[in-house]
Amino acid sequence: MSLRFYDTRAREVRDFTPLREGCVSLYLCGATVQAPPHIGHIRSGVTFDILRRWLLHKGYDVTFCRNVTDIDDKIINLAKAEAVEWWRVSERNQRAFTRAYEILGCLPPTVEPRATGHIPEMIELMRRLIDRGHAYAADDGSGDVYFKVDSYPAYGELSGQRPDEMRDADDGGGRAKRDSRDFALWKGARPGEPDWATPWGRGRPGWHLECSAMATKYLGGTFDIHGGGLDLVFPHHENEEAQSRAAGDGFARYWLHNGMLTMGGEKMGKSLGNSLLIPDVVQRVRPVELRYYLGQVQYRSSQDYSEEALHEAAAAYQRIEGFLTRAGEITGPVGTADVPAGFAAALDDDLGVSQALAVVHGHVRDGNSALAEGAKERAAGLAAELRAMLGVLGVDPLSEQWSGAGDSGLRGVVDALVSVAVEQRQAARARKDYATADTIRDRLAEAGIVVEDTPNGPRWELKHG
């Protein structure tokens, strides 16, 4: 089966063929950095990281652009409330987002442009729209520039709405708007707010304009995939597409949208407190378990958060991990293989992670049976395929990311030191000196190292959380 995706614009699953053979260009609307991220903010990051890893696995050269919206009303208001410059607020929160993506093992974007670093590109795009009769500068001297919705007949096609039934653009635009659906490309300067010069007056960019300018700067006028959360389809993506296509660009060839992470069936709001901020959640489950949780539902479905579901996901992940650990102990170091055909077919079919995970868990079951039967070779083969699948999902426990092997080689040093201690403990037990054996175990526990006696000898691991 060939790779295919549900394209929001076509409202159907379409075969995917990239614009340039062997290459995929992917734009994802990144964070508006007005607060540190909670897990609802990060689902799209994980979703599109799985997409990217699958494309890489299939041999594509992927250019992944994820922007940062570093200026908006909330950032400005927060800065005013704290009596600091706006960029202190956005810098602080951007770092929190970067850290959260790292914690969850998302590959860094190829390029991560910031909106305020691309004002010349935005001015250029507004110039093209005004020249073509699709935009106008407000005639009240406010500095606002608006997109003229009635000049673009395809407006509404992406979100599937008819222009005459559409709600007004809710962007706080001024009285100089000629039509209530017209939306702001540029917001004229207001006292005490940051602004930049344009031929039409000072001001700051509108959110939609930013993404059009950044996507086309890095990926070209026409590119393969535009992604984002389902809540961005209208007006944000409708407006991005209208601007770019009205200006003469092809823009995105496929639109992919991930469902929302909800709580009690409702979109996660600001009133969550700190308990769902990424650094807090990873005190309760390990980062890799959080990633497994966020990535286990097909990306288009909404996912309702609960602490129980999070811990169930962690337990499911630990069963996978447990098999790989036992397989490693019994059959030797686990290698990697290609992914099984069933897994590939599932991911090719609009990233069907539910079916893909069915193959993963099938391998764990069969692998455990193989170990129980002493079929070492079969167990080793299943373990290798399992690692390959987990790698695509970004949750391979034996990978450098999650095994700690990347920590400047310290894992090996710790392993050697712990082995010495564990041997001393074994020796103490052998001579029936249980007091010494217990002391060694307790000292290791204080250092966060748990020693477990198994039929294959003692095993140690770091205590989590």
Ligand SMILES: [Zn+2]
């Ligand atoms: Zn965007």
